[in-house]
Amino acid sequence: MPSDFFGWVALILDKYGALFLQGTGYTLLVALTGTVMGFLLGLLVAILRTIPVLPKDPILKRIPVKALSILMSIYIEVFRGTPMIVQAMVIYYGSAQYLKLNMPVVFAAIFIVSINTGAYMAEIIRGGILSVDRGQREAAQAIGMTHWQSMVYVILPQAVRNIMPSIGNEFVVNIKDSSVLNVISFGELFFMSKSAAGTYLRYFEVFFVTACIYLALTFTITRLLRLVEKKMDGKSSYTIMGSQSHSKSMIRITGEEQPYGK
């Protein structure tokens, strides 16, 4: 048996390296799928919650819309207000016990992360929608777009650009929070490290390695997301072709003024 720190780390990587890699794969799978599905869920919730209801609308429209809005609020409150670890226990073991539903663990893991992320995303997207100028909505209405059309074609593209940092944040948080799924025996990275630590009774060395892996994951993802943001922004300098007075002129706009926060 090794006697020093690096000896132990080498042994653990040798014996458990493959399982750590497998665990990392599952962590990424759940974090990625959970964030994407949570984002879609949040989008749906945000769109449904912002359906405008005017007093002159028929009661047949107002009651379902109001009921839907209340339902969404309850969903957001409950899933933001309880820890994901508790949600995991309740959903996985509760459904097995009372609904006799034997969910495969991977499916359960993705489901739990999606539902939890969806609640947070709904609020983030609502913030994004609020940040878009009111004039955009008014202009869309003025040219006759329905609520759905104005949301999908005008408001949301702008809102999503504004909240990209928050979405990236959620993704990074999900990578780390997927570790709570070890309580339902999901084979992600933390579960594997508990195995390794339990077999060799080496907590510090094992969890040091695990921390390094998580750090590598989150660091890479944050840099990649920065790149995505830059791509979404497009070029900082561009040329406007033609103007009202001179149809053949070219006006060059340079991107010297940096947007706040970059």
Next chain:
Amino acid sequence: MKKLLALSLVVLMILMSSLALAEGTFRVGMECNYAPFNWTQSEPNDFTVPIEGGQGYADGYDVQIARQIAEGLGKELVIVKTEWDGLPMGVTSGLFDAIIAGMSPTEERKATLDFSDPYYSSDLVVVVRKDSPFASAKSLAELSGANITGQLNTFHYTVIDQIPGVNRLNAMDTFPAMVVALQSGVIDGYVAERPGAEADTKANPDLTYVLFDEGQGFQASQADVSIAVGLQKGSPLTADINQILSGIDHETRIQMMLDATDRQPLNQDE
């Protein structure tokens, strides 16, 4: 839209591939973190059984008993690694057929589970550091003033109060956690069953365990110090399992336990 479709297909595929719960399998839930009863190792050998989900290989006294039972039932053995607290829920909801995890058939557990006949009996001991003043204790009274703990949700934790003047700390969730806490001085001792203490002290030469003199140790019922197979209430497997267990005599059980203690990964000289 295309991405959404592709994504949902992937999820569906994952769902489908995990639905292959075949008949003719004997699914057993255990911690795989409680040497020498059950542990996880990364390399297979003649004694190991693969853990479901490709999470390594399980070995230990419980695994060997499980293999004998599966053979007797004519079914394929599948080990489902589960957290200790998830074991009763797993068997009552049908996630696996039996719990073979060094679990004692206490009265509280009998309210939710059925148990087979015991497949091992042991003494309760306290694992301490070799260089501590408690290493030479022979009775409960000599542990007075010590910081003692036990595993969460086990009867090990409930018997600590029998030590007069003890400082009972909050329970810890696994045995490895307690070993590390003991080595670092956070606790002075933890309650264990003798095979577990044997395994832990062999793996960590700086630890030893207190074996109490006759009548000087913890008072516990026979049900508390034996371990049995946990099953769903009214399970059809109980009678068959009892019959298979009656075919394993006392000497064989002792030998299997000693062999398991020798085999644990921490004992292997690299």
